[in-house]
Amino acid sequence: MKSIAGAFRRVGLTAFAVAAALSSLVNAEIEVRSLEERAASGNRLVFAHFMIGIVGQRTSASDYDADMQRAKAYGIDAFALNIGTDSYTDTQLGFAYQSAANNGMKVFISFDFSYWQTSDGTGVGQKIAQYAGQSAQLQVNGRPFASSFIGDGVDVNAIRSGAGSNVYFVPNFHPNTDTSTIDGALSWGAWDSNGNNRAPSNGVNVTVAENDAAYESWLNGKTYLAPVAPWFNTHFSSKNWVFPSGDLLFTRWNEVIQQGFPMVEIVTWNDYGESHYVGPLSSEHSDDGSSKWANDMPHDGWLDLSKPFIAAYKNGDTNVANYITQDQVIYWYRRNLNSLNCDSTDSLGRPDGYQTLSDTVYVVTLLKSAGSITIKSGSNSQTFNAGAGANIFTVNAALGQQTFTLTRNGASVLSGTSLMDITAVCTCGLYNFNAYVGTLPAGASDPLPPDGLAQLTAGLQVTTCKPTPSLGTNPPTSTVNNGGGGSSPTPTNCNAGTVADGESGNFTGLCQFACSFGYCPPGPCVCTGFGPSTPPATNGRNGCPVAGEPSAYDGLCSFTCNHGYCPEGACEYC
Helix, strand or coil: CHHHHHHHHHCCCCHHHHHHHHHHHHHHCCCCCCHHHHHHHCCCEEEEEEEHHHCCCCCCHHHHHHHHHHHHHCCCCEEEEEECCCCCHHHHHHHHHHHHHHCCCEEEEEEECCCCCCCCHHHHHHHHHHHCCCCCECEECCEEEEEEECCCCCCHHHHHHHHCCCCEEECCCCCCCCCCCCCEEECCCCCCECCCCCCCECCECECHHHHHHHHHHHHCCCEEEEEECCCCEEECCCCEEECCCCCHHHHHHHHHHHHCCCEEEECCCCCHHHCCCCCCCCCCCCCCCCHHHHCCCCCHHHHHHHHHHHHHHHCCCCCHHHHCCCCEEEEEECCCCCCCCCCCCCCCCCCECHHHCCCEEEEEEEECCCEEEEEEECCEEEEEEECCEEEEEEEECCCECEEEEEEECCEEEEEEECCCCECCCCHHHCCCCCCEEEEECCCCCCCCCHHHHCCCCCCCCCCCCCCCCCCCCCCCCCEECCCCCCCEECCCCEEEEEECCCCCHHHHHHHHHHHHCCCCCECCEEEEEECCCCCCCCCCCCEEECCCCCCCHHHHHHHHHHCCCCCCCCEEEC
16 A cells, blocks of 8 residues: 555645545445465465467567556466477577566467377476476466366376476366376366367357366366466467357356355457457567458457456456446457458458358446446447446447446446448458457557567458558547546546656656546646556545636546645636
8 A cells, every 4th residue: 555655745735635535435346355365275276378379579578568567457367478499489488487586477388289299298297397486477375387288198196297296287178088197187178169169160169168167077176277268269370260259248247256266267368369368468479460350440448347356356246246346347349340251352251160150240348336337339339237345238239339338326437439340342352251349438548569460461351451550549538527526538547657758847746646547638747657556535526727828628537536635726627
């Protein structure tokens, strides 16, 4: 709490106001069980699968810092570092372990047996031994933890012998294999399928819940590491299919908190090729060709959706409403309808299973108190009553703009229009069944970096596509009304800022306060840091500039006064 108090002191709050604001923050949040407590018993741990194979160009531990900091802020305990046998693997593992240690995160190795050999259990163990003693290594029940992607048949005794320790091994083995040497198993059955790694077909649908049941029965009390995935779409020449996703992430998190699995793994942080990334597009990585469907398609909002569920899961609480600290709206949809025909410029054709995806806009509300949500998809418009807590709503997708408005007691609370229209255009001449995810308040811009765009135009049959982000560098302007009767634009998810160059120093305190809590209006203020932030509780009052002050004060005074900071001489309650 010292850092929050310091932030208040820097902007000139009185001791009384600091105490009141801190009290409101403490009362609004429920303490989450520590990693140390949960890891000691191997219970209620949250991982995210991180692909090392696409980050071989990173040059230092600091290149991992943003990923580590973001994951930790959202409640992820450890990254499962998926490794093959690339020449840069050890260099990148060293960077990742060091960054994790620097940022209070944990990591462990997940061996990808698409590249590792099941006959090389000793080599797997020796690789674990290289990093098992590092401070960032995840320990479960006091033992170094490791996992895998596939790998059935590897000699687990050879792994432990090679590691020189009693590794806590939870691989992605499949039911009906021997469990005597493993501590548990990870399921990769995160999507409904036909049981043969394709979308349900011919009346065969193996659900995620059925996969859970099969694993738990087979493991007979050993640790089950359950998958959590938001989406699946891939459009390579070597693999071109989708799994039904839709409301999967929301449904899955509700299953997780109800079932109380001992461990969960988010699939994935950064696998852009299969479109199930929840990490930022801007995370430094090379392009394996996935930029063709990942460009301009951020998924950051899925982490916002996940955050309160992660906290509830860790505490064994089935009521996610207890962990929602501010009003948010998360929405997602595909940029084209199923009927769009791109065959003339896309030789791969539609992905297998595309018929299992519906033309739908999905909207999740995370609310402190009840309101109404209006969803406009092109010419379709529907309004729903949204209760406090987490709820999901859907409307049929239509061509055109996608607009979302949250109201409460007849007043607008959050509203905005997505940067991504639904169109009848084959972007880059291709089918794209990836999801676009947005939020209210709007998140920061999240473009692919240059290395992540390197293969965008390779093999295209059109010449109108350029390897650049096209959503622009600023998020859409949305409005947020925090209960004081005034609305103010919320252009970023800023968590630090100051007065902009050339602007009056009179703005300094206002900008420092407002930017640190997510409202940093361009013009008078400039953001200097990005990340999650939670404003102090609203006091239900609106602020206005004092007579004679410029209009640039309007939004700042509205926001700061509504959150307990209304500096004399600049703002007043109105």
